[in-house]
Amino acid sequence: MDERKLPSPCVVVLVGPGAAGKSTWAGERFAGELVVSSDRLRALVGAGEDDLAASADAFDLLEAVVRQRIGRRLTTVIDTLGLDRERRLRWLALAREHGMPCVAVAFDTPAAECRRRNRERVKRIPADALAAQLTTWNRVKKELPGEGFDEVLQAATEVRVVPEAFVQADAAVRREDAAPRGLRFGLQVSSYTHKGGRKTTGEWIRQVGARAEAAGFDAIYVMDHFRQIPQVGRAWEDFLESWTTLAYLAACTERVRLGTLVTGITYRNVAHLGKIVATLDVLSGGRAVCGVGLGWFEAEHKAYGWEFPSTAERYALLEDALQVLPVLWGAGNKGFSGKVLEVPDTTCYPRPLQDNVPLLVGGSGPRTLRLAARYADAANVFGDVTRVREKAEYLKAQPRQIELTHLSTTLIGRDQREVDALVNQLRPRNQDPARYAATANAGTITDQVGRFRALAEAGAAEVMFSLPNLDDDLSPLDTAGEVISAFR
Incomplete structure (x- = not known):
């Protein structure tokens, strides 16, 4: 019918x-x-x-x-x-x-x-x-x-x-069936408030890593914050430090790449960040991804007593960081002098196992994309297919070609009945179910295959997504695996 x-x-x-x-x-x-x-x-x-x-x-x-x-x-x-x-x-x-x-x-x-x-x-x-x-x-x-x-x-x-994202999904699914398109998948872990509580958090993370790898994810990413962000939860909810968590995941997994979406450039001494990434790459067998961004959460800076520089100062620091990080990961110890950053000695041994640790820049603004196109390996953006296509076309027009990746929240049900039940279970009390469904990209397995195919056609090389129903029940990873398998 x-x-x-x-x-x-x-x-x-x-x-x-x-x-x-x-x-x-x-x-x-x-x-x-x-x-x-x-x-x-x-x-x-x-x-x-x-x-x-x-x-x-x-x-x-x-x-x-x-x-x-x-x-x-x-x-x-x-x-x-x-x-x-x-x-x-x-x-x-x-x-x-x-x-x-x-x-x-x-x-x-x-x-x-x-x-x-x-x-x-x-x-x-x-x-x-x-x-x-x-x-x-x-x-x-x-x-x-x-x-x-x-x-x-x-x-x-x-x-x-x-939701609008799924209206043309069926046609996109047919195109995927007729001519499969390569697309990488990343899991973003954005919350640690599983029902088991902090005493079982280590085991929970271990199981998430193993189950995600078995489901076919190509990478696992974590948010780089020090307390939960308002878009996801409350400030006092359990929230793990990013690079420590990635190091733990390195020991719990064998294949997936590991990175941040994304490290705020103001959060750490940049040379120290380079050392952290190099260490992760060595311990993970060459699987580190270094995601960096401008940093936006002013309240978090104030809470930890950090300076929150102006936008212009943060852009200058980000540009310096994109230049010095590959120097730190390369041979030798030559110094670096940038617009705002001075690193007299770039000694960093052991060097990463990867000849080129991927540098990913998060953000969709024109200035951010220009920096990504000039120095990075990938730019990570939000938004619908139209927005992704627009950003991809901009990047294609640049002299230096880089990848475009896409991040979203994704709620997956096996059929519409399950989707509706998940939406009603997870939506905020006063939010219209339809609005929450659109925000969470709530759809069936077939819907999601169509959406991701459309994003791939628009220019995305990798799609990363968080699963808002990932808790002690890890079956959402298996459901996501059914989406991923359509692209294999």
Whole structure:
């Protein structure tokens, strides 16, 4: 059966005569809170769903609810006859006003079938009323295609509302099946608040590393902070120091590369950072990745008593660091003098095992990308496919070619039912499920294969992602492995 993915949020207008199957269709595909039903509202303001005397009040309430939901940009499924052209166009205009796609779903159920279903109802639609609806429907189904809806779908079409990133996923999956594209995968560990607590954190990290490696991840990355960032959790939650954690993971794994996303350039003496990275590379058998960035978390600096330089000063330090780190990892001990950094002696032995320890710069701003293109091996960016393509095209136009990598939060379910359950379990209490789903890129295994294929086509050589449901239950790594296997 054909499936149409609709972008979240959207407006879905059901159109068809009574007993055509509209309420059943909506109930099977959408959570109850998304459906605005004239019958249920009639029961709310009257004596029951069949209380026709309450119809005017029910429709007044329906219009108010639809207006409020669309005004808040919430997915809204309007379950009523939909045979009134003026109402349909009003809902369409409201969706347009708030920048939401609006589709109509046509229920062209044969008249005989509608009459049969109606006869089987406990509360039947009066025969003359149903006959009038069927006559009106014959006219309406010819009008619908010209009314300006984004699409007029048939009821036989399977419909699923998904974050924008997944709307074209099916086509991308088909392209991956037809011509597999090489893509590397990195796991970002961004939280350490597993249910087992700190006494079992070492074992938890060990298991994460082993399970990620078995799932097919090419690399494991950790955030370089000293307390949890507000985007992920609370300042007092357990949070491990990055390079110490990577050294531990080096002993717990055999194959995956190990790095930071990304080390704030203000957090450590740069020459000392070079020594730390070289040590990790030697102890891991040549698997270190050095991710660096401008540093942004001013509150963290203040908490630890560190200076938080101006943006210009931090850019100057980052540029110096990108130049001196390869010198530290090379032979000899020649000094370095940069814009703000002086390293009189660059002795660093043992040297890394890799001839070239990958230097990755995190950030999407023009100045950051220019520095990455000039000195680094990769630039790591956020954002959707359009943003990735834009950044990749910029990098391709530079004299020195480097890779583009992409970082995101990714929530994976085996099917839509599991995705919905995970979203409701993990979303903040006051956050709309659809907004959380979009933020977490919540989708099925197939959805994620399509999204990552699209990112690869846009220019990403590696995708790194954090799993917000990674806790004592490590099965999300296995589910991620099913996504990865599609690219092998």
